[in-house]
Amino acid sequence: MTIKLLITGGTIDKVYKELTGQLVFKQTHLVDMLNQSRSMVDTLSEVLFLKDSLDMSDANRALILQKCQASETNRILITHGTDTMVKTAKLLGKEINNKTIVLFGAMMPYSIKSSDALFNLGMALSAVQTKKCGVYIAMNGQVFDFDKVEKNKGQGIFISS
Incomplete structure (x- = not known):
């Protein structure tokens, strides 16, 4: 089984720029993350773009949808910024019902020691x-249905809605 990994950016792939x-x-960290995790899952990665989810447009979401629909594999992981992850998940959930798609990201960048990125990647790999x-x-040690989740911005976690 091959898992398609669509990379769209989000905090998970950000790095700290010391000067500013x-x-x-700069670039995605997902291949490094899979290697560090010693994942033996067959994955095929594709970088669609590297954006903060607050900067995502409807055209960006349409591209994600198109890539999911066109994917030959029926198991897809998507990296995504947490601020609008639910919005993208709802779009995909309304349009696609014959594939397993898991969106995940991180509250702290992978490049920062206390990041939740590897944990969320592991949850997402398991769920897909x-x-x-x-x-x-897949966030915060839980897997949520696309239409029963929200981000609690005050606590910085995802919760059932």
């Missing part, structure tokens, strides 16, 4: 292999 104190994109067809979000 900002978090920015074991869940039935549908769209899910």
